[in-house]
Amino acid sequence: MSLNKFSELFLNLDSNNSTKKKIEILKNYFSTNDDLENSWSIYLLTGKKNKRFISGRYLKSFFSDIYEFPLWLIDTCYLRVGDSAEVITLLLKSKNIGKNKFTQDISLDELLNKILPELAVLKEDEKKLRVKEIWTKLPKENLLIFNKILTGTFRVGVSIGLITKSIANLINLDEAIISHRLMGDFKPSEDSYKFLINNKVDLEELNYKPYPFLLANTFEKKITEESINSFQYEWKWDGIRIQLIKRLGKVSIWTRGQDLINRSFPELVENTLFIKDDFVIDGELLVWNFAEELPMNFSFLQKRINRKSPSKSIQNKIPIIFIAYDLLELNGVDKRELNLENRRINLEKNFHKWINESEKDISIIFKISNLLFPKNWEEVENLKNKSRENATEGLVIKNKNSTYALGRKKGIWWKYKVDPMQLDAVLIYAKGGSGKRAGLYTDYSFALWKDGQLIKFASAYSGLNNQEIKELDKWIRKNTIEKFGPVRSVKPEMVFEISFENIQVSNRHKAGISVRFPRITKWRKDKNIKDADTLENAQKLMLNKL
Template identity: 80%
Template structure:
């Protein structure tokens, strides 16, 4: 039982890059620990919805006030370290001498269930005293993990898949079962851990849980050697992948990120409840423009997700639809081992009968994913290239003979995305990165020309390799013309090719446009800044899409 033990686990996992060894470390840990502590460990390791008890900023302020320590100095340290929890843990070593203190080990349950939640009800002064007391009674080497839990930023290089494997090995049970048990929300308790490692499988235990999602691989050229008839083709919608579950009459909507989002979409829950059968459907959620019969922008969907219990008027102004891709279970019968052709037939048969039997409202909100029928691979290419016309981002190609397996297995589904839009833009600002990129300038802002002036149009963080990051970091330091806090304004000299998925009008940005998922695809050292694109070019992209 303990934070100490968990802290050692963190250190072991953090400095280990062999998957097998990690599994061994986890197995050892689980088998030598109490059920309740194990359940909290799983909760923390999966990091699904780790609660933030104190923000990183507040942690720094608390430290500064408790020890009368200059905040600017903490911020200077942060630039080097990139993680508030770690900065404070490192600084605490200057405050706590470690002599004459009897350290106490605490359980994760004590911290996560009692000490930390109680902090929020304390007044500022009491909170300071309490946090000080917690810090000073815990061995210094465990403070990093403690602060990470406190700020909800605990992460370590362990995937859910790895935890699944360790547990499955530990009790010698099929991985698929453990994986299914770990789906959805995992509420830490002695019970939940015991259920997780229970060798007896109780069919109803998984009732409200989604199945592990099947994920598509990136398109591989080699599949065009096969007959076009081996595959099923659908549009790739840019919404949220969901599992729509109706079991024992109860509806639950789960995202791929394993969030339960019933509350954000009451209209869907209501319509689905009226269907007579029980089922599990794999589908996509979108905000829909019924006039043009096209999906609306992803940001509007995000708006809907963030709004719990949306009013009628929001439901009307941002109407959603669910597009059904696949049928995974019907009236309690698992369909995942049937091949796609059979599942698709069943999906069509059932969905059409539900739509026929119900009022019009259901058909407005619940649709089938239309199949596309290219006659050859050239036509596949054409469909893909025109996919922006109907608001999709490409095609999904599915092997007709495949069964529904968890994860991103090869040879089952492929996503064939339309080429991104691209513009050449000039680097104008850079900001220090955080986490593993601390101390390096890795957050970049790019600009396009407008009437001889460079206007910021996008920020991007990814796309450069480590060598390029270091090179650019050095260049940024040598070519800074101004500083605003952590941001440096740099000499406009470097041109980068920026790729993005979508472009649209935005009143919030000075450039008047917003792009989706921008990233750097090439450092155009061959280009001068006068060769960079103009805002006009960006607007043309918008009109042509």
């Protein structure tokens, strides 16, 4: 019932890699804690959008001011540790700050509902004093958790799936139901926990919640052994996957990341209200270029998401459409147990009815995902290779005979992505990683040739395995030219194959282009930097794509 207990839970979860053991620990925790504390624990553990009461930067400068400790030294330590809350905790311990015994305990509710919100609105000087006071009073074992909650960076190796499993296990209920109950906003309260562990399933209680999204797996060659007709084929759009929900006359738009985005897309809400039926549709939100009948670049979509209550002129300048993929619920009836073939028939029938009977022309915004009908696997391959022409990422191949199942159940939907674009580029900068990769140089910048000079064109963080990361880290330390804080410039010597999904003109980058999802796909030790690609090659790629 307390921060003490929660700290202990964190320590236990953090020092056990076995999933089985973690579930055991969580079950034990939930069953011995009260409902309100459990709801806060779930809020923290699922960590979707933990509130930040002060920033890591502030935390460091507070410590520096209070204990007259050089800020640069904290920053140097940070490079090793990769987490502000942890650095400060280690430094507090080295100064022997905090109580040795568990004396006073506070509840999570008190901490998150009272102590921290009250602290957050204080003036800076008072805030500093308050933080210092709490540090001195807390047991040492709780400092890390406190600092992490304070900076909104609490994270532990526990997925929502694991929490779902533990609770389902605890109350002997199907995981799908718990997963559904955990969707959307989770507001910590006694009631929200009671609702979560309720043994009776009441459909109405889930009214405002999206369903768990069905996710696609990466295409595997062996699928081509199956009949071409057992699948449904659609384009894979590069937008935001959403569930559009209309229940009891109210509309909600949920993203796959479980954000409610009604406010950013008022025109979609407005148009949806013209439909008489209630429903849940799985689909994609895109910014659309009506002249060319193509989606606009993803960056426009980002602009729209970030803008709450966009003006009419923005809605006109950056117009959106909704592409319906799947009908999950109709007038309060869950349709997910139907197979895809029947769900599709339902979707088409109702979609056309809605368009026809609406008083307003909603067909400008509402689209239905067009099916593709390849005759054999060779045609599938060709379709995939052509997907750049209509600015899609490839194909989604769905088993016609499948229900809309939970999570990433294998073999129901497949994503068959077009091969990435690739360039060979030279490593020129490296930056220290954070979190798990603290103390290693893992964030890299790559350059292409232009008039005999190397121009930075992309940064990438992923793609190397642990062995390669270590090897490259060692090389970077030995071949540093200059250090700028956490960044090092290195001798241009190493060539890497960089893959990315898209390339576009950008005024914000020195190279004049920017790429989407760049990652390292090969360490080209066989290549000399003279063999790396030029900026001109990148521009050619950009022109060829259409």
